[in-house]
Amino acid sequence: MKAQTLRGFRDYLPEEMLAKDQMLATIRRVFELHGYPPLMTPALEYASVLLGKIGDEEEMLLYRFLDHGERDVALRYDLTVPLARVMAQHGGLQMPFRRYQIAPVWRAEKPAKGRFREFLQCDVDLVGVDNAVADSEMLLIGCFLLDALGVTGYSLRVGHRGILAAMIAWLGIEGGKAERDFLRTFDKLKKIGPDRFKVEIDRLLGLGGEKVDALLALAGDSGSTSEILGRLGEELGEEAAEPLGRLEEVFALVDGAGYSDHVKIDVTIARGLSYYTGIIYETFLDDMSDYGSVLSGGRYDQLIGSLSGKEFPAIGISLGVDRLFSALKEMGILAQKSSPADVLVVQFSESKARSSVQLAQRLRDAGISALLYPTAAKLKKQFQFANNLQIPYTAVIGEEEERTGTLQLKVMESGEQFQLSLEDAVKRILSGGGGQ
RNA sequence: GUGGGUAUAGCUCAGCUGGUUAGAGCGCCUGGUUGUGGUCCAGGAGGCCGAGGGUUCGAGUCCCUCUACUCACCCCA
Structure with missing residues (x-):
């Protein structure tokens, strides 16, 4: 026997757990301060519950096997599908339904820096309401959470799938693959810069010239939020009117709660997951931009319904616990102790x-x-x-x-x-x- | 998943073109100090050199396979 952990799995030694538990305690407190109760679900689910609701690629990432009763089972790979199962299985839940869940999930993908096969996921979701108040509540929880953790420099960047859909129409892009290619590339715009973006977009979609220049101008973040929204409205027309109106409402609510400094519009935010239907957001730390998004999510009004058969509009946030933990540690805003003893x-x-x-x-x-x-x-x-x-x-x-x-x-x-x-x-x- | 890099003491790393008993710093243990830590001094323990195979008179060093880690792309948390 060789003492060894599986590839992509790791031990968390006491010194690290002491600091991590402290961070998790803050996270739980913030959620409960907003009235969200915890939810716990099994690590194992019937494979049929997890399959089909996710893309083919994700299916490859499942840890799946037959249990002793020959049941086809799999380890959960996220917390959203189990939430949907709970909504479908348990009648009589008080609506709107809120819950948070902090639990490990498993994905059989190739490990990389800050990426493991078993990792802690932290989700907070609000099910049953589709309006600006619900949208803003998520943004405010995110801000409150980072404040409570002692993070000062951060920005929550907010976009909307409806605006992206209007842009796709405006650009004349057609077909599922082309749309996905566009979203993926557009999402990377801030990271790769306009020059490489042009090359990529030309290579993938054959788009170039004035249209792309106009797109880049439209995606710019100069001016106030209302100016940006106005610019988008003029250019994109009727198709973007509803999402833009929603964003305007959301920003007004966030402003009223005193958090407008940290919440900014950014139409290039696309999010990888295909199930988002409305507002989407990612959060970046000013001093730790190379860590990527530490807190992200969006509105997904179809997903739970597709599993449960009932209409369930929903919105949520996922927190990259380990990523955030590493960043906080690097910023030196976590207490360093080796023992809980006084x-x-x-x-x-x-x-x-x-x-x-x-x-x-x-x-x-x-x-x-x-x-x-x-x-x-x-x-x-x-x-x-x-x-x-x-x-x-x-x-x-x-x-x-x-x-x-x-x-x-x-x-x-x-x-x-x-x-x-x-x-x-x-x-x-x-x-x-x-x-x- | 594709392509590169790395693997030597608990940790961070030396080890030149293959050549005797494999080194350093930090940490650890013991003592200097049988009522007291951080500094200092002295001594000590600890390595089938990631695993397996091959080339060679001889392999930590060269070759192959595996395992793990790591960087980029991809994707995400």
């Missing part, structure tokens, strides 16, 4: 074990995370342990302390040491910011 209770000698165990328990009773060193190792070793794990305090009960009913509390960072009663030590730790 205090290391040092075991002075084996004869003091009773006092040490008792002390650790009392500290925990007071709400302080206390770690007891499990052996009466040399004091040097125990203090070094606290140092390496960045535990802020150590507490020792030796001969003197046992006799007087006190303890030695040491502040590791400064090296200061005090002989205190338990009560005073608790107060000191809690006021020192190391508590909770």
